Amino acid sequence: MPLLASIPILVILILMVGYRWGAARAGAAGYLAALVVAIGFFGAGADALAYAHVKGLILTFDVLFIVWAAFLLYRVADEAGAIKVIGQALPNLTADRGMQAILIGWVFASFLQGAGGFGVPVAVTAPLLVGLGFSPLTAVVVPSIGHGWAVTFGSLGSSFQALMSSTGLDQATLAPGAALFLGISALVTGPMVAHSADGWSGVKRLTVKALILGTVMGAAQYAIAVAGLWNIAAFGGGLAGLIVSVPLARWGQTNHLSKERTDGKKLFVALSAYSILVVLTVVILLVPAIKDFMGQAAIQVQFPETVTSLGYVSPAGANRPVRIFTHAGAILLYTSVIAFFVYCRAGLCKVGAAKAILNDTVKKMMASSLSILEMVAMATVMQQAGMTEALAQGLAGAVGAAFPVIAPWIGGIGAFMTGSNTNSNVVFGALQMRTAELLSLSVPLILAGQTAGAALASVAAPTKVVVGASTAGMAGKEGEVLRALLIYTVLLVLLISGLTLLAVWLF
Amino acid sequence: MFKDKFTRQTLAFALIALSSALFYPAAQNGWNYLTWILLALIAAASLLTLLIA
Numbered sequence: 001m002p003l004l005a006s007i008p009i010l011v012i013l014i015l016m017v018g019y020r021w022g023a024a025r026a027g028a029a030g031y032l033a034a035l036v037v038a039i040g041f042f043g044a045g046a047d048a049l050a051y052a053h054v055k056g057l058i059l060t061f062d063v064l065f066i067v068w069a070a071f072l073l074y075r076v077a078d079e080a081g082a083i084k085v086i087g088q089a090l091p092n093l094t095a096d097r098g099m100q101a102i103l104i105g106w107v108f109a110s111f112l113q114g115a116g117g118f119g120v121p122v123a124v125t126a127p128l129l130v131g132l133g134f135s136p137l138t139a140v141v142v143p144s145i146g147h148g149w150a151v152t153f154g155s156l157g158s159s160f161q162a163l164m165s166s167t168g169l170d171q172a173t174l175a176p177g178a179a180l181f182l183g184i185s186a187l188v189t190g191p192m193v194a195h196s197a198d199g200w201s202g203v204k205r206l207t208v209k210a211l212i213l214g215t216v217m218g219a220a221q222y223a224i225a226v227a228g229l230w231n232i233a234a235f236g237g238g239l240a241g242l243i244v245s246v247p248l249a250r251w252g253q254t255n256h257l258s259k260e261r262t263d264g265k266k267l268f269v270a271l272s273a274y275s276i277l278v279v280l281t282v283v284i285l286l287v288p289a290i291k292d293f294m295g296q297a298a299i300q301v302q303f304p305e306t307v308t309s310l311g312y313v314s315p316a317g318a319n320r321p322v323r324i325f326t327h328a329g330a331i332l333l334y335t336s337v338i339a340f341f342v343y344c345r346a347g348l349c350k351v352g353a354a355k356a357i358l359n360d361t362v363k364k365m366m367a368s369s370l371s372i373l374e375m376v377a378m379a380t381v382m383q384q385a386g387m388t389e390a391l392a393q394g395l396a397g398a399v400g401a402a403f404p405v406i407a408p409w410i411g412g413i414g415a416f417m418t419g420s421n422t423n424s425n426v427v428f429g430a431l432q433m434r435t436a437e438l439l440s441l442s443v444p445l446i447l448a449g450q451t452a453g454a455a456l457a458s459v460a461a462p463t464k465v466v467v468g469a470s471t472a473g474m475a476g477k478e479g480e481v482l483r484a485l486l487i488y489t490v491l492l493v494l495l496i497s498g499l500t501l502l503a504v505w506l507f
Numbered sequence: 508m509f510k511d512k513f514t515r516q517t518l519a520f521a522l523i524a525l526s527s528a529l530f531y532p533a534a535q536n537g538w539n540y541l542t543w544i545l546l547a548l549i550a551a552a553s554l555l556t557l558l559i560a
Contacts, residue, residue, distance in 0.1 A: 025557055046533075046543060053545075054527060363513055369520055370523075
């Protein structure tokens with residue numbers, strides 16, 4: 001039975017990697033395979049399948065609300081030229097090429113991952129690095145490695161939202177472990193970026209600065225995520241990095257002065273969208289009266305028990321409430337609207353900007369929305385039919401005590417194959433949780449391993465590599481990029497593997 | 508009607524989302540025939556995605 005249950009996942013992985021299908025098409029194939037196996041071999045009846053789809057629809061809404069709104073905010077800021085202004089200010093801070101790579105390819109890329117994601121960090125920073133004289137290969141590899149640690153809490157929390165939705169667990173349970181593992185990986189990421197940009201001499205020269213930056217960014221992400229503001233945790237980490245990088249870049253340098261001076265007012269206006277986001281998030285999520293008042297409208301459905309013909313019982317219960325007006329997606333939506341008017345008032349709006357932003361958002365998000373909908377439906381059908389349970393039992397029996405070492409690799413492989421930390425969490429979240437339960441292991445730590453492994457491996461996903469390579473003029477040389485990236489990626493997932501084992505052993 | 512990839516993807520998305528929403532009244536009222544019809548619709552939308560999206 002575990003082998004049968006694994007068919008939908010294998011279908012997705014084989015089609016995406018072996019046949020290079022897009023996530024939407026592969027997701028559809030995986031969903032159809034799940035449906036056939038659930039009905040034909042696991043005895044799922046009409047009621048189980050019907051409720052599986054309703055659960056899937058709620059989960060999809062929960063995830064897509066934030067995915068769409070995060071991209072909308074990024075487009076508002078980009079349309080006003082804000083991203084360009086921030087990106088141009090950074091190289092002026094230092095003449096050290098290794099430090100420039102760290103500032104743009106790590107700190108700024110992480111900030112962009114926190115605020116936008118969806119391939120934006122590499123797409124924006126790779127051309128900047130090429131412009132500064134880095135080779136196209138380095139220009140793609142540096143930001144790819146650089147933003148991995150910020151993926152789970154990046155895109156304003158999309159992947160973390162998916163982890164909560166797919167497991168039904170809350171922020172308080174999941175955030176500490178995930179933020180800790182990713183924070184530690186940030187410490188290692190800095191020296192890796194220095195190595196990729198400037199070899200071992202860069203590592204020697206820049207490790208202290210990189211460790212300071214990594215500590216600041218990792219600690220900021222951890223503190224913000226644990227405080228309940230998980231949707232701006234990576235963004236906050238990246239922003240803290242940007243602030244600290246100003247004095248740090250100049251520290252110990254005699255020839256740092258640039259011919260060009262950064263316009264402080266321009267930079268302040270450019271960052272206003274993200275300042276609004278921080279204020280709104282803090283006010284809505286941390287002021288109890290506002291949170292309670294706005295949180296009254298929620299989507300919560302009571303589901304009855306269903307039993308398959310093989311006797312697998314899905315217990316009765318309600319889904320995790322999706323609070324419409326305090327949802328991370330809603331906060332992003334309010335921010336996008338206010339930021340748009342702020343930018344327009346500052347004279348940064350072109351004619352027809354609103355239409356261009358909306359059109360681009362809908363066009364860019366539809367393919368990923370369809371793939372998320374298909375993969376979520378596949379995951380909920382598998383869960384309701386008892387396929388996830390069978391797979392978890394098979395996995396628990398096969399790997400046993402070694403599971404903490406394996407869990408991050410499962411997450412990593414999922415993200416590598418699907419190109420997305422979010423998709424990996426949707427597909428494997430419930431499976432990892434159930435396997436941990438069967439083995440009496442800490443569920444939050446195993447899930448921290450899942451999402452951290454997925455985040456770090458997602459940057460080397462062929463789908464992301466293709467996009468990144470094309471922005472730096474490396475189209476057709478994706479194999480070179482992948483080879484260079486894989487070494488760092490494997491080391492980072494190995495680190496998470498060890499951390500998960502150690503944490504499970506300690507706690 | 509299916510002139511471009513975006514239209515096809517939007518159509519498949521809308522069809523799957525709408526059918527999924529209708530599963531709730533179908534299951535609550537025990538209308539199993541409607542459940543199977545909806546499943547067939549979603550499977551068709553997925554096939555559409557699989558073949559031409």
